[in-house]
Amino acid sequence: xxxxxxxxxxxxxxxxxxxxxxxxxxxxxxxxxxxxxxxxxxxxxxxxxxxxxxxxxxxxxxxxxxxxxxxxxxxxxxxxxxxxxxxxxxxxxxxxxxxxxxxxxxxxxxxxxxxxxxxxxxxxxxxxxxxxxxxxxxxxxxxxxxxxxxxxxxxxxxxxxxxxxxxxxxxxxxxxxxxxxxxxxxxxxxxxxxxxxxxxxxxxxxxxxxxxxxxxxxxxxxxxxxxxxxxxxxxxxxxxxxxxxxxxxxxxxxxxxxxxxxxxxxxxxxxxxxxxxxxxxxxxxxxxxxxxxxxxxxxxxxxxxxxxxxxxxxxxxxxxxxxxxxxxxxxxxxxxxxxx
Amino acid sequence: xxxxxxxxxxxxxxxxxxxxxxxxxxxxxxxxxxxxxxxxxxxxxxxxxxxxxxxxxxxxxxxxxxxxxxxxxxxxxxxxxxxxxxxxxxxxxxxxxxxxxxxxxxxxxxxxxxxxxxxxxxxxxxxxxxxxxxxxxxxxxxxxxxxxxxxxxxxxxxxxxxxxxxxxxxxxxxxxxxxxxxxxxxxxxxxxxxxxxxxxxxxxxxxxxxxxxxxxxxxxxxxxxxxxxxxxxxxxxxxxxxxxxxxxxxxxxxxxxxxxxxxxxxxxxxxxxxxxxxxxxxxxxxxxxxxxxxxxxxxxxxxxxxxxxxxxxxxxxxxxxxxxxxxxxxxxxx
Numbered sequence: 314x315x316x317x318x319x320x321x322x323x324x325x326x327x328x329x330x331x332x333x334x335x336x337x338x339x340x341x342x343x344x345x346x347x348x349x350x351x352x353x354x355x356x357x358x359x360x361x362x363x364x365x366x367x368x369x370x371x372x373x374x375x376x377x378x379x380x381x382x383x384x385x386x387x388x389x390x391x392x393x394x395x396x397x398x399x400x401x402x403x404x405x406x407x408x409x410x411x412x413x414x415x416x417x418x419x420x421x422x423x424x425x426x427x428x429x430x431x432x433x434x435x436x437x438x439x440x441x442x443x444x445x446x447x448x449x450x451x452x453x454x455x456x457x458x459x460x461x462x463x464x465x466x467x468x469x470x471x472x473x474x475x476x477x478x479x480x481x482x483x484x485x486x487x488x489x490x491x492x493x494x495x496x497x498x499x500x501x502x503x504x505x506x507x508x509x510x511x512x513x514x515x516x517x518x519x520x521x522x523x524x525x526x527x528x529x530x531x532x533x534x535x536x537x538x539x540x541x542x543x544x545x546x547x548x549x550x551x552x553x554x555x556x557x558x559x560x561x562x563x564x565x566x567x568x569x570x571x572x573x574x575x576x577x578x579x580x581x582x583x584x585x586x587x588x589x590x591x592x593x594x595x596x597x598x599x600x601x602x603x604x605x606x607x608x609x610x611x612x613x614x615x616x617x618x619x620x621x622x623x624x625x626x627x628x629x630x631x632x633x634x635x636x637x638x639x640x641x642x643x644x645x646x647x648x649x650x651x652x653x
Numbered sequence: 654x655x656x657x658x659x660x661x662x663x664x665x666x667x668x669x670x671x672x673x674x675x676x677x678x679x680x681x682x683x684x685x686x687x688x689x690x691x692x693x694x695x696x697x698x699x700x701x702x703x704x705x706x707x708x709x710x711x712x713x714x715x716x717x718x719x720x721x722x723x724x725x726x727x728x729x730x731x732x733x734x735x736x737x738x739x740x741x742x743x744x745x746x747x748x749x750x751x752x753x754x755x756x757x758x759x760x761x762x763x764x765x766x767x768x769x770x771x772x773x774x775x776x777x778x779x780x781x782x783x784x785x786x787x788x789x790x791x792x793x794x795x796x797x798x799x800x801x802x803x804x805x806x807x808x809x810x811x812x813x814x815x816x817x818x819x820x821x822x823x824x825x826x827x828x829x830x831x832x833x834x835x836x837x838x839x840x841x842x843x844x845x846x847x848x849x850x851x852x853x854x855x856x857x858x859x860x861x862x863x864x865x866x867x868x869x870x871x872x873x874x875x876x877x878x879x880x881x882x883x884x885x886x887x888x889x890x891x892x893x894x895x896x897x898x899x900x901x902x903x904x905x906x907x908x909x910x911x912x913x914x915x916x917x918x919x920x921x922x923x924x925x926x927x928x929x930x931x932x933x934x935x936x937x938x939x940x941x942x943x944x945x946x947x948x949x950x951x952x953x954x955x956x957x958x959x960x961x962x963x964x965x966x967x968x969x970x971x972x973x974x975x976x977x978x979x980x981x982x983x984x985x986x987x
Contacts, residue, residue, distance in 0.1 A: 409809075462985040469805050473984055476744065476812050480917060481977035484970040487842055491970075492961055579816065628824050635820035639813050643795050646809035 327592055328599035335606035342613045343388060347380040349617060354380075382515045386507045387616045387630070388609035389515070389522050390575045391585075393567035395608025396529050396601055398582025399589065403536040403597055404560050408587070408645055409472045412448075412568045413579035416478035420451020421572035426486035430493035437514050437573075441521070445569035452564070454478050506629045507575050507616055518570040525566035529601050532559050536597040578631040580638020581608055587641070611637075661937055664930045668944040672718070675951045679714050680706060682959055712850045716912060717954045717968070718947040719853070719860045720845065721919065723909040725946020726867050728920025729927070729939050730902035733874040734895055735807055738925065738983065742785075742906035743917030744808065746815030750788025751781035751910035752841055753818045753825075759837065760825050774855045778911040785907030788814055789899065843916035843969015845954060852912050859908035863901050864943055870898055871935035878933070916950070916969040918976025923949055925983065 348354050354372050362373040394412055401410035412418050424447025428435055435443075458474040459467075535556040539546045546553050571578070585608045586600065593599045612630065615637070619628040680692045687695075687702050694700030695707075724742065731740040742748050758780045762773065796803075796810040826837050873894045876884045884891045906920065923946035924938065931941045953971040960966060 458981055458985060469809065470984060472809065472812065473739065474981065477977050477980045477984065480744075480973050481981075484842075484973040484977070488966045488970045488974070491839075491842075491966065492964065623828065626828055629827060632820040632823045635816050639817040639820070642813040642816070643810055646806055646813055647795060647798070 324594040324596070325599070328594075328596075328603055331589075331592060331603045332606060335603065335610055339388060339606055339610045339613065342610060342617065343384040346384040346387065346613050346617050347376055349620065350375075350380060378511065382510050382512045383507050383616070384613060386510045386515050386518075386574055387613045389518060390507065390571040390578065391581055391608040391610070391612025392605040393522050393525065393571040393608075394578065394582040395585035395589075395604040395611075396526060397564040397567040397571075399586035399597070399600055399604045400529055400536060400560050400564050401582070402586050403540040403600070404557065405471070406540060406542065407471055409469075409583070409642075411580070411583035411586075412564070412571075413479075413577065414472055414583060415475040416451040416455040416482070417448045417564070417568045418451070418572050418577045418579070419479040419482040420449070420454070421445075421447040421569060422577055423447050423482040423486045424450065425573070426489045430489050438517055441517060441570060441573040444573035445565055448565050448569040448572065451478060451482065452561070506578075506619070506627065506631065507612075508627050510574060514574050518574055521566050521570040525563045525570065526605060528559055528563040528566070530598075532556050532563070533597040533601045536560065536601075537595065540595065540597065576631065578612070578634055580634045580642065581611060584634075584638045584641045585611060587645070657932070661931050661941075664941065665944070668941070668948060672944065672948050672951065675948060675955065676714060676718075679951060679955050680710050682955055683710060684958075708849065712848055712853050713845055713954070714951065715853050716845050716848050716856060717950045719856050720909045720913045720916065721923070721947035721950030722864060722943035723856075723860045723905040723946075724916060724919040724950070725923035725927070725942040726864050726939055727902045727905040727909070728946075729924035729935075729942040730867055730874065730898050731920065732924050733878055733933075733935055733938075734898050734902070736878060737807060739808060739921065739980070740811075741918060741921035742902070743915060743920060744815065744980075745788075745792060745811030746813075746818055747785045747788045747792075747811075747903055747906045748910050748915045748917065749815050749818035749822065750791075751785040751907040752915050753822050754780040754784025754787070755911055756822050756825050756837060756841075757784075759833065760829060771851055774851045778855055778859060778908040781911035782904055782907040784818075785903045785910065786900075788818060789903045793899075839967055840914040842967035843914040843972065844967040845913045846958075846965050846967075848912070856908055856912040859904065863905050863908075864939075867898070867901050867905075868936065868939050870894070870901070871939050874898060874935040874939075878935075914967070914969055917973050918980060919946055919950060919972050922976045922979050925979070 344356055344359055347359050348356050354376065358372050359376060361367075362370075362376045366377065367373050397417075398411040401412070401415065402408060421444040424443040425440060428440060428443040432439065455471065455474045455478050458478070459471045462470055462474075535546075535551055538549055538551050539553060539556060543553055546556075568582075585604050589600050589604045589607055593603055611634070615630050615633045619630050619633050622628045622633075677689055677692060680696075681687050681689050683705075685705070687705065691700050691702055692706065695702045700706075728741050731742065731745070732738055755777055758773075758777060792807065792810050792814050795814075796807045798806075822841065826834055826841075829837060873889060876887055876889050877891065877895055877898075879887075881891050909916070924942040926949075927938055927941040927945045930945075931937050950968065950972070953975065954968045957966045957968040957971045960971075
């Protein structure tokens with residue numbers, strides 16, 4: 314018992330370190346992200362532009378108009394995807410659960426394709442709405458298929474159903490894109506990235522992501538209980554139905570917001586929760602905030618890397634996170650039998 | 654047994670007749686309709702639609718037949734050799750490995766492939782084969798453990814490899830100039846519009862060598878299906894035969910991708926349907942899969958041309974829109 318107490322407090326200290334150090338690294342990397350670009354701006358100027366903004370200076374204009382929204386968007390998207398991955402993994406007890414594998418992002422992209430094809434002059438709010446609905450449709454289909462099948466919702470079946478739904482929805486979106494000549498607009502969502510984002514895109518998603526995060530943190534202790542299994546959770550007197558609904562709501566808000574501005578960025582929601590769980594243990598009160606910080610950090614860094622790989626071209630963030638995430642996914646797949 | 658042979662004969666003749674009917678329908682339907690009578694006249698040398706029939710529609714139809722048969726046999730071997738009904742070169746990432754190699758080739762030889770397109774049509778299958786082999790070896794490497802390769806781990810590893818190659822494809826694709834980019838996108842979706850006889854010639858040797866070889870080796874597939882222990886007991890060099898059969902499968906997938914792009918789900922659906930028709934014996938299953946695959950791709954190609962004529966949907970999209978629900982059905986049932 315004493316030993317357990319000790320290890321618990323050790324994990325708590327690690328979690329606190331991650332939160333403090335991670336946040337400072339996140340802010341630092343965002344500063345770098347702002348400073349780094351076609352025109353290099355030194356960090357002092359970045360700082361000045363925040364503390365004493367001078368509309369007359371071009372550098373300040375660049376920072377405020379182009380670089381800041383991009384860095385903020387990367388942090389928000391990373392945090393949102395990581396937290397929704399963590400919620401999905403905790404609630405379904407499925408180590409492969411994550412927005413991109415479970416068809417959520419493919420659903421959002423599909424609805425965006427429909428919206429681009431059939432709605433003229435789409436506002437960024439409308440785009441976000443389409444992404445929310447699509448995220449819901451994608452997740453609903455995958456979970457529906459998983460639970461329809463004979464032996465129920467095994468992790469592997471969810472992953473397979475997810476990849477089938479992803480293939481189906483993205484082939485229909487491609488057909489729509491080619492037919493209605495929106496392939497160019499849509500290819501941006503496939504590649505996934507935060508380049509060219511402006512405040513007009515970022516502002517509407519800030520409250521959505523915040524609400525999603527607040528809901529997630531509110532139910533975090535319930536998710537810990539649920540990660541022990543539905544029976545245990547019910548036995549401990551938890552209202553699993555309510556928690557599930559809130560969890561799904563949080564996932565849809567976070568993923569929908571993320572996809573609506575950045576497109577398909579895979580593997581953040583898969584990898585970050587695993588790394589976080591490895592570091593801070595099984596308590597979701599720590600896992601969720603730490604995932605948010607680390608997810609934001611990963612995406613800001615991946616975005617910087619995407620600009621550095623092959624300048625002046627931009628390598629899409631989604632491709633970079635996929636290349637980071639795949640080895641990890643393979644490791645999980647190899648462990649199958651124990652973890653799944 | 655006697656009954657079974659009769660059934661196989663019936664299924665075989667039905668498939669061949671269906672292919673013939675679709676073949677003629679396919680020659681008539683398109684951006685301009687040519688009546689079947691005129692098609693027949695042109696084919697026998699007395700008609701007036703030589704250009705459309707011989708230069709546009711016929712090569713495309715022949716390539717659909719070849720790719721359909723090749724992909725289906727590739728999938729049939731994969732499914733039997735890994736004892737996994739959900740195996741498919743598209744889902745496992747073998748197609749995207751081949752696609753990545755071809756994208757690399759296009760990327761590094763943009764100038765050359767324009768000046769000598771004929772040469773590049775024949776070189777591309779070799780690159781595709783190298784890419785497909787790389788993907789297959791990676792899958793084997795990661796999925797293999799001392800206890801062997803479990804079906805589920807194989808598919809999970811395949812999904813991962815697929816994601817990695819797709820990411821690499823996007824990275825290189827975005828470095829291309831816009832025109833090549835669009836071409837590559839259409840090609841990657843699985844597209845056989847605008848092929849001419851050179852493509853047929855580049856694919857024909859692969860399909861005509863490897864499909865008979867697969868049929869010749871099919872009895873080993875039956876034995877492998879009994880499990881490793883039984884196969885070794887029957888005196889089969891399990892690893893050698895399995896590797897050779899997988900090589901045939903990968904070579905077929907790679908060369909088909911080089912000619913027609915990533916057509917997913919065909920390698921999954923065709924063998925499954927064939928199995929329903931004639932049962933699991935591979936020496937019958939493999940030729941039947943080839944016929945079913947050829948018929949399916951020919952039909953899908955016709956749909957892709959007719960649906961929004963005069964524009965076209967890449968045929969690969971039609972196939973996955975039809976194949977994914979079937980995959981889901983299999984998943985629910987299994």
